[in-house]
Amino acid sequence: MITATQAPEKYLEIFDQFNNRAAVQPRWLQSLRQDAFARFSETGFPTTHDEDWRFTNVSPVASTPFELAGADTVTKEQLEPFGILQFASRLVFVNGLFLPDLSTLATLPKGVTVGSLAAQLKDDPESIEQHLGKYLNTQRDPFASLNTALIEDGVYVYVPRGAVVETPIYVLYVTVPGITPTMNHPRNLIVAEESSQVTVVEDYVSLDEGITFSNAATELVAGDNANVSHYMIVREGDQAYNFSTLRIQQGRSANVATHSLLLSGTLVRNNVHPVLAGEGSECLINGLFMANGRQHMDNYMLVEHASPHCDSRQFYNGILNGQSHGVFHGRIIVHKDAQKTDAKQTNRNLLLSDDAQIDTKPQLEIYADDVKCTHGATIGQFDENALFYLRSRGLAEAAARHVLLLAFANECLDRMSSPQLRNHLEKLVVAGLPEAASYSGTRSTEGAERNWEEVR
């Protein structure tokens, strides 16, 4: 077995190769990338000895000889099945690179920029220098440093002060697998200035089956009083590794909602890291993960309260079937000055088979003395009372199970404020629900349910 720490040597070659192919980049970006690569070389890929990676073994990623994916193209017909053509503003990236031909934008308010980060770096690098790489922590996460080392393209959204973008900006990331394993590292930057409003959707899909590695990172800056909604959909192929980090920086009274829906992939790691830096800011961190077969889905939440009077709400629901493995790691840090913090975390999980597994772990670090932090997790099977209730009203057993799964998923879907996106995501959820008829249905919830709730 290749140990994780050996892997970076292979990446030195990739880094050189990347430097040769990449467009000429401004000096500040070159040094940002070099520093990040140096950091990655130093740490290598994490192991399960690392507390942040305790439940997720990344050695399959470390040991696979991924090559950088090249530019590729897709047709509109190929995009049709993904259900995204209904969105008036949509951007398509293939293997991490912008594909203008299939991208289209609704009329946007004056001063709003939506496009490719590569183009912005070419045309007006100064506009992004103050934000790009300023928030993502490359010191603690090797995947973030690898992404930063290989910054090339991704979506760039800029909304000036007071502007309201009504239509969601839908970004589709299409991975086209090659004959050999390939990887891409999309890097996104969303900047919403004071009192502006915008909704951005990231949707990761695969065109075919094949071994791929998507390692995305998004920096989302919500200025004072800005209102930003972010949606993250992961539905790549069965052999796809999908790692992503969403780093949110919130100003005073900024309101951010981020919704994640993880549907497929062999190994998915979903990092969400909001920093409530401005007083009175609010963050909703909402998610649903549905794992099947031998899929592994890891949700790593790091919510930092850095100012007084901020609220954070985390709700994650997991549906685990087959031999899948889910992880929810909910870390909340309340810094010294963040008095009157109100932080809530809830993780609920449904295990549909004997072999499915969930690790759920809260981690609270509180350095202020006047705060309210609650967390709770449940792990259970179907509620037999609810099943009987539905059946006694005429629903067949399989249909009753389906309704209960949908009900469980709806808890998350109902928190989404855009009806168009909610409907879109609901369709994806319904299509992704396991065949109701395949459940054994013989297990009772008695003794299998574990509840804990702590209030501090």
Next chain:
Amino acid sequence: MSLLEIKNLHASVNGNEILKGIDLTVNPGEVHSIMGPNGSGKSTLAQVLARRESYEVTGGSITFDGKDLLEMKPENAASEGLFMAFQYPVEIPGISNAYFLRAALNSIRKHRGLDELDAIDFLPLLKEKMRLLEMDERFLNRPVNEGFSGGEKKRNEIVQMAVLEPKLAVLDETDSGLDIDALKIVAKGVNAMRNKDRSMILVTHYQRLLDYIVPDFVHVLVNGRIVKSGGPELALELEEKGYSWTEPELAGKR
């Protein structure tokens, strides 16, 4: 032909025999009340009728509308026209009342060879039944029973019954815990559904319900057996004297 024919029914829960030989015949249009002290087996009888799997039938037979009820799953019994109003209605977060009831009604309609109703046809029907039970329209889109008060849950059960239009309704302590206003509303809803074909079994602990829904027959269930049957006057007698006189065995303990 009788609608329901229970013969020498024995049933156990977790190996404990609760029902020890029940005989009961219910004809179309009849309302029967089953009364009895705590632990007498009233709720067990209701659960067995609704086909809850954890209640094991160890002997006897139940014929429902000419078919063997004990061969039916809960959903089959419902499709054949049996409805139980739960003593403790279950909360189902994430699914609206309207969605749930339409799914239920359509399952039953499908079974009966009728077309499924779409939301446009279904909503007026549901609203009409909700008005009957004096339930605000906001309950349409509220998750099933979630955050409902006790009285709202019970009224919601009767709304479901009104929508599903069963041949036989089993009301399991629907009156327990209701204040007098809620009880009157529930009784009004139930009485509105009485007709010459629809039968009902009112399982209750308290005689008070029977002031508002007057049964044709009253049966007293004690220790897993029906020890006395009579007309509505039997309920008044029970109210006056308690249950102890109904069975010498029980009386002896007093």
